[in-house]
Amino acid sequence: MSSPLVRKLEQRDRLSEEERAVLESLPSAHAAFEPGEDMVRQGDEPDHSMLLLDGWAARTKSLSEGRRSIMALHVSGDFVDLHSLLLKPMDHSVTAITRCRVALVPHARLRALTERHPHLTRILWLNTLVDAAIHREWLLVRGRHTAVGKLAHLICELWLRLQTVDAAEADGLNFPLTQPLLGDVLGLSTVHVNRTVQELRATGLVTWARQRVTIKDWDGLRAIAEFDPAYLNLTPRPR
Amino acid sequence: MSSPLVRKLEQRDRLSEEERAVLESLPSAHAAFEPGEDMVRQGDEPDHSMLLLDGWAARTKSLSEGRRSIMALHVSGDFVDLHSLLLKPMDHSVTAITRCRVALVPHARLRALTERHPHLTRILWLNTLVDAAIHREWLLVRGRHTAVGKLAHLICELWLRLQTVDAAEADGLNFPLTQPLLGDVLGLSTVHVNRTVQELRATGLVTWARQRVTIKDWDGLRAIAEFDPAYLNLTPRPR
DNA sequence: CGGTGGATTGAGTGGCGTCAACCTGAGTGG
DNA sequence: CCACTCAGGTTGACGCCACTCAATCCACCG
Numbered sequence: 446m447s448s449p450l451v452r453k454l455e456q457r458d459r460l461s462e463e464e465r466a467v468l469e470s471l472p473s474a475h476a477a478f479e480p481g482e483d484m485v486r487q488g489d490e491p492d493h494s495m496l497l498l499d500g501w502a503a504r505t506k507s508l509s510e511g512r513r514s515i516m517a518l519h520v521s522g523d524f525v526d527l528h529s530l531l532l533k534p535m536d537h538s539v540t541a542i543t544r545c546r547v548a549l550v551p552h553a554r555l556r557a558l559t560e561r562h563p564h565l566t567r568i569l570w571l572n573t574l575v576d577a578a579i580h581r582e583w584l585l586v587r588g589r590h591t592a593v594g595k596l597a598h599l600i601c602e603l604w605l606r607l608q609t610v611d612a613a614e615a616d617g618l619n620f621p622l623t624q625p626l627l628g629d630v631l632g633l634s635t636v637h638v639n640r641t642v643q644e645l646r647a648t649g650l651v652t653w654a655r656q657r658v659t660i661k662d663w664d665g666l667r668a669i670a671e672f673d674p675a676y677l678n679l680t681p682r683p684r
Numbered sequence: 685m686s687s688p689l690v691r692k693l694e695q696r697d698r699l700s701e702e703e704r705a706v707l708e709s710l711p712s713a714h715a716a717f718e719p720g721e722d723m724v725r726q727g728d729e730p731d732h733s734m735l736l737l738d739g740w741a742a743r744t745k746s747l748s749e750g751r752r753s754i755m756a757l758h759v760s761g762d763f764v765d766l767h768s769l770l771l772k773p774m775d776h777s778v779t780a781i782t783r784c785r786v787a788l789v790p791h792a793r794l795r796a797l798t799e800r801h802p803h804l805t806r807i808l809w810l811n812t813l814v815d816a817a818i819h820r821e822w823l824l825v826r827g828r829h830t831a832v833g834k835l836a837h838l839i840c841e842l843w844l845r846l847q848t849v850d851a852a853e854a855d856g857l858n859f860p861l862t863q864p865l866l867g868d869v870l871g872l873s874t875v876h877v878n879r880t881v882q883e884l885r886a887t888g889l890v891t892w893a894r895q896r897v898t899i900k901d902w903d904g905l906r907a908i909a910e911f912d913p914a915y916l917n918l919t920p921r922p923r
Numbered sequence: 924c925g926g927t928g929g930a931t932t933g934a935g936t937g938g939c940g941t942c943a944a945c946c947t948g949a950g951t952g953g
Numbered sequence: 954c955c956a957c958t959c960a961g962g963t964t965g966a967c968g969c970c971a972c973t974c975a976a977t978c979c980a981c982c983g
Contacts, residue, residue: 513828531810556806573813581743585747585753625960632826634939636942639962640964675773676775873971876970
């Protein structure tokens with residue numbers, strides 16, 4: 446059930462038996478969304494948060510004339526809009542990229558959890574702090590990296606994040622983003638995304654066909670991405 | 685002493701007398717930093733967080749060859765590195781821009797607070813969530829705005845944020861960022877920052893001399909910045 | 924009075940955007 | 954089985970925004 450959440454939180458701290466039980470009893474219902482469908486919309490004031498069980502989702506903001514930006518990507522195990530427990534209305538939408546299965550966690554339950562389980566509260570808080578740390582890393586990337594660097598960095602990050610939930614293969618990953626979506630993630634035009642993908646292919650560090658990215662030279666890729674995984678905070682310690 | 689914190693948190697929810705007292709008893713000591721000085725460094729594992737009483741500070745990340753980026757700006761009343769309570773080691777540094785006076789809040793005290801005061805915990809959590817919402821807005825700006833749009837957006841945001849702590853004048857603000865620093869904030873080169881400032885001046889929407897920005901046409905400025913303050917979450921409601 | 928950091932300006936370059944076309948593969952309906 | 958559609962991928966031409974290098978100016982300061 447919610448065990449992906451337990452697995453995820455345990456990457457960052459130990460949980461007691463009781464805490465694990467509390468977490469597994471949280472979700473109230475399941476739901477599914479088709480690619481392109483909005484799971485929550487900017488301006489909404491949801492009364493539940495969604496735990497992504499399966500699929501990829503994006504946090505998006507829109508501007509005039511179809512300009513759009515993706516502020517975050519989420520995969521299995523991510524608590525996509527946990528922050529909506531306290532931060533309402535939503536400052537962005539969440540859109541399904543692939544088909545997404547989610548567990549719905551009522552805010553009432555989460556609020557009750559914060560009243561009774563301080564340690565679990567801190568770990569959930571931490572979860573939103575890691576989201577923020579990823580935002581900061583993306584800010585660095587959008588501000589100070591070249592197009593290839595941006596793309597390489599994204600692949601590095603997602604490969605690592607998928608590994609922590611056993612959703613990546615040893616030599617690469619399934620990468621369902623279309624080039625228009627990649628443009629919204631990297632802050633580039635579609636055309637330039639295409640050329641950047643080709644440029645990255647030409648380095649020989651990865652192969653990339655259909656939705657499959659194979660990493661040929663991890664150290665080389667890390668180098669051009671200037672990727673340092675520290676910001677993902679993947680070491681367990683008391684919180 | 686810590687009343688700037690109380691004032692800030694009360695913009696987002698009501699506090700009881702007891703809660704106010706708890707908050708005011710938090711800080712243990714004061715400190716001051718000179719312009720350019722690091723208040724915390726990337727990689728550190730601090731045992732306290734800093735409440736900014738006075739001055740401007742920046743969260744910075746560095747890359748090779750002096751490339752640097754500023755991920756956030758902080759002013760009076762901001763809990764600059766509250767997240768370091770749970771998220772260690774630091775994924776960025778905090779650097780004083782002007783002279784900064786801070787109150788030090790030991791993590792031990794904050795942790796104790798989370799054990800006993802769930803509502804206060806949620807409000808502190810919320811505080812870090814607003815930081816994240818600002819990160820997301822900056823991501824939008826860095827990804828999809830022109831240089832003038834970026835600059836205008838920054839001025840809009842800071843004017844509003846300063847107003848909420850009574851640190852802005854009715855018609856503008858004191859703006860201590862040098863152009864090299866602005867470059868790190870906006871993801872632009874120093875030279876281009878200079879030209880962008882001139883371009884903004886030429887619109888007549890603001891005047892800008894020394895460290896003083898005067899807003900001549902707020903609606904016009906908001907328009908070219910595509911600025912919508914919703915993400916700052918400045919409405920009080922139960923959390 | 925020289926030193927230093929910031930602001931400003933000019934010249935030249937290149938990365939990335941825009942516009943526009945064309946290609947491909949996966950549906951879909953006749 | 955084949956036209957048709959449509960989304961995504963690819964390519965070329967062209968232009969501009971923003972970068973780099975370099976010089977100059979200015980204010981402040983020891």
